[in-house]
Amino acid sequence: MTLQALFDGFQALPPIPRVVQEVLARSGDDAAPDDQLAQLIAADQAISARLLQVANSARYQMPQQIRAIGQAMQLLGQVNVRTLVVSLGLISGFGQLPPTLLRPLWRFNLHTAALARQGAPAAGVDAELAYTLGLLQGMGQMVLQLQRPDGLLAPQLPALQRQALGYSDTDVSAELARRWQFPALFTQVLQAMGAPLGADLPRQVASLAALTRVSAWQAWAATQEPLTPDMLATWPLDAAQYLGLPAITTPLAITPLDILCPALHELLG
Template sequence: MTPESLVGETQDLFSLPDVVRRINQLIDAPDTRSADLAEVIRFDPGLSARLLRVVNSALYARPQPIETVTQAINLIGHQALRDLVMATCMVDLFKGLPPDWIDMDRFWFQAVACGIGAGDIASRAGLSQSERLFMTGLLHSLGRLIFVTQCPNDYLDVLRLIEQESLESSVAEQRVFGFDYTRLSAELLKAWGFPESIWMAIAQVSMPAQATQYRVESEILHVAILIADRLMLNHVGGTVPTVDRLAEESQALAEYLSLDPEALDELPDAIALQVMDVFGILMPEASLIF
């Protein structure tokens, strides 16, 4: 079994929805107007409603409400629109997985927190790719969903190792499968045609200092995962072994990006409201209580 073969088995089960493909085509075209994008989105009432809820949420903190899809697109820009469409469609694409396989509420809470955390770090560092890093963080753990849908019995062995030996999930996955969820996530996004800067950053996140390309993105994603785990522990509960490394890894990243270390120390609290707001929009029926 390899990441490539496992992703190949999911092509019919998990493929990008038509609305995502159409939005991507329009955004990649140089002469696309906001009105063109709005016309596509209006055919999906659920997506339209979520777009308006997001732009009126704490993520953007607008003094005046945004009332139309075109206004929303003009406010957030085409790249952020792509992120939102992808986030919404990913939630729908993987909806309905058996709860005894994976808790999807916790999964998406962590993913949203990681995406917002990665984007925030990039913004604080003055980097131009904050929107791309939001998407990288949001989608970095999709491989875990492939594991549990395609190899549910083997993944039970992963869960046993995590519980019995207090291993991190990626270590347990390496032991059972020979590769972890980040390698699988990267392969899935590569197969879907995502930019190299996204899937390579994910593929290298377990050893970011050794990244041959996109090291900055991998380093930021690495710490964003720890920040998301801290938020998970603070607001959802449970045991997250990786959070003990957050202070040390944040210090190293602050030095690498020439940031004030306190800027990263405060980040879990700084983004908490945004995370809960966006999570509530993407997962309106979630059972998590804050």
């Protein structure tokens, strides 16, 4: 099956709310006013309702009910709100997946994103862009779960995926980003994740691609116990060397979702 045939298998492309496209278009723009973002979110009733649900949850113990998106943004913070908007938008696009599959996939995305943000300063890239790409890189796995639930999903298997399918999950992520009309940078980075990091790539694209690949491997490795020699052999060496990492680095344990993103934990459980 070709990549084109994979997407042709959808009766309709999974929908993506317009507010997600708008938020992604503003990624890396720290100067974007809060009220502008609040207006964008307020235009989407479903996402607005979920954000207010989080802001009024027992976790935050507010004395009065929060009724406005602007108030919710002050409570949760702009970065958390952006994360929630993108997460909720992508999750809604894959509503056909059962929660037993969706939750672990999205936890993996969140952990990848957190690791990418942590490594962004050393990689010389914008931390918010790195975090957002960590969320987006797992879209291909969700598409494959919908169309080809055959287990070829682990981030250490791109070569096996290409041998069996003719494409990898990051190729699928890049194509979905293109079809959803996400900013070109996201498509370029996702495409670069699945190919050797050549000198012809712009530095920003290559650095973000390398960082996202390493972060995805680390997020996956943190869930494997024990890590066998065969698993360790899948360490993305070219990406690590590009970032100046001399050896395999793995997090000690996967961060619980309620610490990683408390607001999203309220919705995913």
